[in-house]
Amino acid sequence: MSQFLRRLTVTILFLFAINPGILAADTQESDGGSFDVMGKVVDHDYVEIVGVKIYLPRILLVDGEWYFYSNTKSAIESGQFMETEEGGLVRSDGAEISLDMSITSHLVYVWLAIIFTLLITMWAAGRYRRGLGAETEPKGAMQNIFEVLFVFIRDEIAKEFISPEKYKRYVPYLFSVFMAIMFMNLFGLLPWAASATADLTVTATLAGITFFITQFSGTKDYWQHVFVFPGVPAWSRIILTPVEILGLFTKPFALAIRLFANMLSGKIMIVSILGLIFIFTDLFGAYVGVGSSVFWVALTAALYFLKALVALIQAYVFTLLSAVFIGMAAEEHHHHDDETAVAHAQAVEVETNH
Amino acid sequence: MHYFLAGGGGLLSFNTGFAIWVLISTVVFLVLMQKFLVPPIMKALDERENRIKDSLESAEKAIAKAEQISKDNDKALKEAEIAAQKIRKEALEDAEVLRSEKIEKARNDADKILSDAKAAIEQEKQRAMAELRKEVSDLAIEAASRIIDAELDKTRNKKLVDSFISDLNNKN
Structure with a gap:
């Protein structure tokens, strides 16, 4: 039993270890050859666990009004918000977000x-x-x-x-x-x-x-x-x-x-x-x-x-x-x-x- | 690629909303730690350390005490030995004194007996001499009176004999 657990742990650790290679290859393909260093160090709206992305809730305050979404995608799909060129969000009428209380990675x-x-x-x-x-x-x-x-x-x-x-x-x-x-x-x-x-x-x-x-x-x-x-x-x-x-x-x-x-x-x-x-x-x-x-x-x-x-x-x-x-x-x-x-x-x- | 920050954000940006979250979480965390979680650990460690320190101190004290006791014992033993020796020495001296006294006394007694005996002998001798002298003079007078009865009166004869005897005494 303990040996089985040990093997399982080693396998999981191995998966963790090989993961950056997979991820790097993934990024490279999706971004057409660019390697995203900054993406690894800045904050995200999702957490990754062994390559699986879990999107986190967004809590936004714009002009004194609170908006809650289960993730960024649903915020955009609701039509209230749109993405800026830098990857940020603004309200559809162009109003800046005054306070961003979203849960982040x-x-x-x-x-x-x-x-x-x-x-x-x-x-x-x-x-x-x-x-x-x-x-x-x-x-x-x-x-x-x-x-x-x-x-x-x-x-x-x-x-x-x-x-x-x-x-x-x-x-x-x-x-x-x-x-x-x-x-x-x-x-x-x-x-x-x-x-x-x-x-x-x-x-x-x-x-x-x-x-x-x-x-x-x-x-x-x-x-x-x-x-x-x-x-x-x-x-x-x-x-x-x-x-x-x-x-x-x-x-x-x-x-x-x-x-x-x-x-x-x-x-x-x-x-x-x-x-x-x-x-x-x-x-x-x-x-x-x-x-x-x-x-x-x-x-x-x-x-x-x-x-x-x-x-x-x-x-x-x-x-x-x-x-x-x-x-x-x-x-x-x-x-x-x-x-x-x-x-x-x-x-x-x-x-x-x- | 969805970066998180509202304005897109870079490495050095400070995000107020995020900071508020961190601040709230950290303050709650610190209060929990300060009020409930760390004090029992501090207390347990302090108590344990104090107990260990106390045990060490009392052990040291016990060792010191035991050493003192054994030292005292040694000292008492030595003192007892010295006292015993002294008593023995005194007893020996006393015995010696007693012995010499007894010898002295015996000697004195013997001397006294001897001198007494000598004195008694001397006395007897004197008495015997006196008696003998009287006897001899009587005998001489009687003998002489028997030999020359009428010629000489008694008083002149006695004088003559006495002088003769005292000459005799002196010759001896």
Whole structure:
């Protein structure tokens, strides 16, 4: 029985793995020879599961009026909407859509990541509540992995960068955000799926949440250091205050761009390198294309390992920097310590930028 | 090819509707995690860590206590040994003193008996000498009076004999 299940799993994994080739060939035919790289990374109105497209509902607000359709096709068929040349929708009378609340592929992956995290945490919380791991040692690989991640976030990130009397409050946020981003990143490794974190909207929203948490945990000292600067000549505030205020916003901005760019570039690299097979076929004929494909596939496999690593590293970096920013804002002021804490945080930020 | 975005959309576009969805989902997600799911895990881990720390500390304390007890035992044993030795030594000394005292006493007794005996002998000797002297002088006088009865009166004879005897004494 277990052997049958194993074989089934391997077969399914194999299907998943060969899928991009099928898809790429598919795209090439339908678009008359063009290879659509951007199509793999931008948001869609459908999700693909092993090559099967599931179209998602559209929820549109035009001039204060809500429209609900089960998918894009039915929106167009209803006659209310028509397609623009860029592939977008406008109302038939030409009115622009003011708010597009449609369910999209990236949103589905955000939800999946959230649901995965919730389920795993619920499972782990249930075990701890029953006393497994609380009174005894944690049992099983799953719980051990969970605990390694959780304790890592708590001890190496939260405790390290947030003051000891406050860090406990931020562990749930840091852990949730780490797990959700990690799952979103890892979904990007599935050939037919997409990483939601390769979408600026998602990363900007996440960074925005970190930004709000940071500002709401700001102590008096933190705001004093943004606006007043105790101990510097009054005239220098003309320069320092705008820079500091700008700094409040550049931190989450960098956070959003870093995650977005890292995840997007990986996906684009993989699709582009696989695309070289078709470009070579176009340029030098089928034999060269097929022959060189060995090299491109090997390179893609190597990139996959790198991407798996980057998926974890970027989730870690986002969480780490969130903790650093929150820690800087929530710190009670000790004058000589403050300098080193800021310098340390900046050193960490420089180190993780690549 | 249906891209999703209302305006067609590119890589760097920010879609407000999508952002609202993400924000709502994430906030609900974070509230669930913060309120219900993570606290029991934190609590369980903290309790476990504290318990382990406490156990280690109490084990260390128990070891220290046991060491202290064994040290105390050793010390008590050593003290008892020293005390026993001291008692033995004292007993030996006492016995020695007693023995020498007894010997001394015995010796003194013996000396005393000896000197008593000597004194008694001397006394007897003196008495015997005196008696003997008296006897001899009496005998001599009687013998002399019997030999030369009328010629000499008793007083002059006695004087003569006494001087003779004391000469005799001196010759001895």
